[in-house]
Amino acid sequence: MKMKGFEYLEEELQEMKEYGLFRTLVPIESDQGAKVVINGQEVLQLSSNNYLGLTNHPRMKEAALKSVEKYGAGTGSVRTIAGTFSMHEEFEKKLANFKHTEATLVLQSGFTANQAILSSILTKDDVVISDELNHASIIDGIRLTKAARKIYKHVDMDSLEAALKESGDYRKRLVVTDGVFSMDGNIAPLPAIVELCEKYDALIMVDDAHASGVLGRNGRGTVDHFDLNGRVHIQVGTLSKAIGVLGGYIASTQAVRDYIIHKGRPFLFSTSHPPAVTAACSEAIDILIDEPELIERLWDNAKFLKDGLRALGFETGISETPITPVIVGDGAKAHELSDKLLSHGVFAQGIAFPTVAKGAARVRTIVTATHTKEQLQEALHAFEKCGKELGII
Numbered sequence: 001m002k003m004k005g006f007e008y009l010e011e012e013l014q015e016m017k018e019y020g021l022f023r024t025l026v027p028i029e030s031d032q033g034a035k036v037v038i039n040g041q042e043v044l045q046l047s048s049n050n051y052l053g054l055t056n057h058p059r060m061k062e063a064a065l066k067s068v069e070k071y072g073a074g075t076g077s078v079r080t081i082a083g084t085f086s087m088h089e090e091f092e093k094k095l096a097n098f099k100h101t102e103a104t105l106v107l108q109s110g111f112t113a114n115q116a117i118l119s120s121i122l123t124k125d126d127v128v129i130s131d132e133l134n135h136a137s138i139i140d141g142i143r144l145t146k147a148a149r150k151i152y153k154h155v156d157m158d159s160l161e162a163a164l165k166e167s168g169d170y171r172k173r174l175v176v177t178d179g180v181f182s183m184d185g186n187i188a189p190l191p192a193i194v195e196l197c198e199k200y201d202a203l204i205m206v207d208d209a210h211a212s213g214v215l216g217r218n219g220r221g222t223v224d225h226f227d228l229n230g231r232v233h234i235q236v237g238t239l240s241k242a243i244g245v246l247g248g249y250i251a252s253t254q255a256v257r258d259y260i261i262h263k264g265r266p267f268l269f270s271t272s273h274p275p276a277v278t279a280a281c282s283e284a285i286d287i288l289i290d291e292p293e294l295i296e297r298l299w300d301n302a303k304f305l306k307d308g309l310r311a312l313g314f315e316t317g318i319s320e321t322p323i324t325p326v327i328v329g330d331g332a333k334a335h336e337l338s339d340k341l342l343s344h345g346v347f348a349q350g351i352a353f354p355t356v357a358k359g360a361a362r363v364r365t366i367v368t369a370t371h372t373k374e375q376l377q378e379a380l381h382a383f384e385k386c387g388k389e390l391g392i393i
């Protein structure tokens, strides 16, 4: 039944429609594979974060099913009351071991992991220093802290150093960066950030959402990729992308884990992961160890698609990872390219303001280990045809 009261929202939505910026959700009618079914049509999936194809890896499905049989569908409580199962703690120990950190704590999502850590460990006597292109969950986490805030120019070490120099009077300085930036696919210059933080006695936090399972030995992330184990104080990761399931984690010291258990509001006040989620995440870590060829295939596919797009004349920016944006500038045009690609059998989402800056709209592609070269070649043909039709190349 239609209710009155939200006409002001309807007006804004109407404006978005006029500018070609109104989006509807795209329901997938199949499992999350290299190909998916959308509107009854099988199309190539180039938008998912399922980097290694683990969402429906047979071992993952089996682990999830077995745990449902044994422990049921849900946990019935937040972790701090009655919702910690032994499997949660066993998984956290396994994850800490994998990440070479003293401890980890798993939260409902990467988003809430960032909120929990950033909102809790700093006070008004501290300062947080953040890359201007950090993920929205970092920005929102920072909004929740009482600490002072400084933003440095994207991956600009002079700008970071200037912010650190101005921050000497605070009790603690926390520098925060994405490990891999989600819209451009570039890797943070972590060795330089670590050096600066050591020089100015600052703590470092890396959000490794797009590097977990992708970069570093067996997908241990950006810190491992740069051989910086033991020099980065906090790693936040997600279990929702390459790991293929759902969740976020904070990998750090035992003190940080204990502190978040007491003070991290998303941890304290939101119900724990169902057994199937934890069992599948745990299996994923074993798969990362047992099947390193998945990561090799991912990087091989990433190079193939990136080289192909660049050879066709598309602007792919500064990407160094399996995230390859095709930058078109105008938001409506990005959505037009995305729609056209879909009608040619390729699902690659358009991304516009406010997710990226105005004038930097793009179609973002993400390959996975499960794509074949033939499929990627098909995608390149579709990009060529649609790009030419829209005058982008």
Ligand code: PMP
Pocket (backbone or CB within 6 Å): 109, 110, 111, 112, 114, 135, 137, 178, 180, 182, 207, 209, 210, 238, 239, 240, 241, 246, 247, 248
């Ligand atoms: N950080 C970054 C850099 C991300 O890209 C994302 C996912 N969009 C998140 C955090 C949030 O992770 P999750 O989807 O697990 O909440």
